[in-house]
Amino acid sequence: MKIGALTTGETTRRLASADGLAWRAGPFVVRLRADVPGFAGQLRLLYGEHRLVETGETNDFHLELARPWGLRRWWRPKVFFEMDGPTRMAPFPLDHALPLFEWGFNYAIATRANHYLLLHAAVVAQGERALLLPGLPGSGKSTLCAALVLRGWRLLSDEFGLLRPSSGLLAPLPRSIALKNASIAVIRAFEPSAVLGPEFPKTRKGTVAHLRPPPESVRAQEQGARPVWVVSPRFEAGAAARLVPLPRDHGFLRLAHNAFNYELQGERGFRAVTRMTRACRFFDLTFGDPGEAVALLDGLAAS
Amino acid sequence: MTGAATLLVVLRQPERLAVLSAPEQEFTLRLARRAGLLGPLQHGLERSGLLETLPAPIRDGLEGGRVVADSRERAILWEVDRLERAFFGTGLPVILLKGAAYAALGLPLARGRLMADIDILLPRADLPQAERALQKHGWLTATSDPYDQHYYREWMHELPPMRHCHRPTELDIHHAILPRTGRLQPDSALLLQEVIPLPGRPGVWTLAPVDMVLHAMVQLFHDSDFGANALRDLLDLDGLLRHYGPTPGFGDRLLARGRELNLTAPLHAALYFLERFCQTPVPGHEPPGWLLRGLITLAMLPDHPDPRRDGTSVRLARWCLYVRSHWLRMPPGLLVTHLTRKGLRRWKQHVWHRRGV
Numbered sequence: 001m002k003i004g005a006l007t008t009g010e011t012t013r014r015l016a017s018a019d020g021l022a023w024r025a026g027p028f029v030v031r032l033r034a035d036v037p038g039f040a041g042q043l044r045l046l047y048g049e050h051r052l053v054e055t056g057e058t059n060d061f062h063l064e065l066a067r068p069w070g071l072r073r074w075w076r077p078k079v080f081f082e083m084d085g086p087t088r089m090a091p092f093p094l095d096h097a098l099p100l101f102e103w104g105f106n107y108a109i110a111t112r113a114n115h116y117l118l119l120h121a122a123v124v125a126q127g128e129r130a131l132l133l134p135g136l137p138g139s140g141k142s143t144l145c146a147a148l149v150l151r152g153w154r155l156l157s158d159e160f161g162l163l164r165p166s167s168g169l170l171a172p173l174p175r176s177i178a179l180k181n182a183s184i185a186v187i188r189a190f191e192p193s194a195v196l197g198p199e200f201p202k203t204r205k206g207t208v209a210h211l212r213p214p215p216e217s218v219r220a221q222e223q224g225a226r227p228v229w230v231v232s233p234r235f236e237a238g239a240a241a242r243l244v245p246l247p248r249d250h251g252f253l254r255l256a257h258n259a260f261n262y263e264l265q266g267e268r269g270f271r272a273v274t275r276m277t278r279a280c281r282f283f284d285l286t287f288g289d290p291g292e293a294v295a296l297l298d299g300l301a302a303s
Numbered sequence: 304m305t306g307a308a309t310l311l312v313v314l315r316q317p318e319r320l321a322v323l324s325a326p327e328q329e330f331t332l333r334l335a336r337r338a339g340l341l342g343p344l345q346h347g348l349e350r351s352g353l354l355e356t357l358p359a360p361i362r363d364g365l366e367g368g369r370v371v372a373d374s375r376e377r378a379i380l381w382e383v384d385r386l387e388r389a390f391f392g393t394g395l396p397v398i399l400l401k402g403a404a405y406a407a408l409g410l411p412l413a414r415g416r417l418m419a420d421i422d423i424l425l426p427r428a429d430l431p432q433a434e435r436a437l438q439k440h441g442w443l444t445a446t447s448d449p450y451d452q453h454y455y456r457e458w459m460h461e462l463p464p465m466r467h468c469h470r471p472t473e474l475d476i477h478h479a480i481l482p483r484t485g486r487l488q489p490d491s492a493l494l495l496q497e498v499i500p501l502p503g504r505p506g507v508w509t510l511a512p513v514d515m516v517l518h519a520m521v522q523l524f525h526d527s528d529f530g531a532n533a534l535r536d537l538l539d540l541d542g543l544l545r546h547y548g549p550t551p552g553f554g555d556r557l558l559a560r561g562r563e564l565n566l567t568a569p570l571h572a573a574l575y576f577l578e579r580f581c582q583t584p585v586p587g588h589e590p591p592g593w594l595l596r597g598l599i600t601l602a603m604l605p606d607h608p609d610p611r612r613d614g615t616s617v618r619l620a621r622w623c624l625y626v627r628s629h630w631l632r633m634p635p636g637l638l639v640t641h642l643t644r645k646g647l648r649r650w651k652q653h654v655w656h657r658r659g660v
Contacts, residue, residue, distance in 0.1 A: 027363075029360065056326065057325070058325055058328070058329045058358055058360040058361060059329060060360055062608070062609075082609075084336070084608040084609050085610050085611055085612075086611070112364075112367055113363075113367060114366075114367040114368075114370040114371055115363045115364075115366040115367045261370075264370060264371060264374040265370060265374070266377060
């Protein structure tokens, strides 16, 4: 059964229960407790296609959006992200519970999922051939990722390339794509039928709105993909889209530098990046218009 | 069986994890994570060849913990290497304490052990020279607060922690194993007389096995608040005694050395709890008084993966032991002044520090 098959009331009730609500997100089972007004509807919008997990299956994360009992429950109320107890994440205002959950989930993966090489990249695929978009914040990674999945690419993840060192495959983790500031309008103009969650102003990254992951991508979330192309995007207002091939040795350094836990992985991290470098072609992509960039990347995939 | 009791059994006999139900496996994994014991558990299961029989999410959780523990061990051993270089030609010895010593000696208990920082021991007279050598090679003192500096230099058994400017690992330089203001004052000269060279690494030393055991015992049963690392520290002791205990005469030497260093009380308490929780083979000993016995029994084992969901009696016991550890650290007058200062500082931060969105 999918989360979307529950009513909002039932979702709210389950989230607030002692066991919380559990669902499968890519390779993980996440169990979340939350007693936050309005949150259930937002969760259903972004995770509607995700499969519910019944009590008894093994959970990877026990998360909670917790409201404090003191002053901050009533006056300018706050909400805390917790994972088996308190975490280092600073609290958010109560009505920003959704961005807190999305960032908290990222934090949970980044601190716990060290059985993967964690690449800081958006990942999309055609069939089982994956395209990685590594990039620093502000590079246009999420915007381009959103544009690609709105034009039929399969979404693996907007944030993490989860690479299994043993198999060399990328595990999909299709979740919402967090669009920030100007990209929200860009994507609305690019595809008027795009389904976005509410806009959250004044977060630490400015205004954020979440694009719902394509249902087909969520349904394919257990099919891994092999890395084939690595394209580092750079948004430049008004620039014509341009794809420049990179030599492999640069590619290696890009990947090693891009992984959150490359040093932590030690030798197996080196081997995983080596293997991936051998299998991939590397490019720099400058773009001003997402449509042009998508056309270039479609061409790359067809060639 | 409670979760913590299950965890203890599984750490001794990894094969027992495979026969638990899925929810029990998950709960044990979460407790092990809280106690920083995923690494040893993963190593144990790998050695017994049982890893493949476990469900994928349990295996993944263990592997994630193992990767972190292995990287910490690499980092600590690299610090040892860098310290050798910093002290080269100065005549200063690199005497490793605790985790760094276990790792450098390749003891079985070091496999997967989650290490935070590196600790070394030096004669007090050598500290200024050591600080200069370290500063020259890029180490900086991690705190510049004058009160913290004073606290460490005047009262503690170690310098303010240092850190190399390019690496995150904290370096603690001890000149004794207990604070200068504490109730017990084991003579560091006796420890330094008996240090043992690390095979194949001239200039690197560890404490003698009996002293390593005593140091770990003192840390846990005299100078600790039984916080997050208590169970790991207990398992260190279990591992040390299982490794060195079978050497003929070890038990007698341990008891004699305890008397010589004036550490009989923590030694006997440690032996009592090792036998009780880990069934470690130990020499004869006197059990500690009923109060301490009760408090430590409650505080030692984690109740729940979420620390706030530990039972009330458990939290109360930990608070009592926290007070005890401070009581043993400083004379009452100094303790009151110190805690007031610490409390004020925390209060100020709480009041003045505004958290952003």
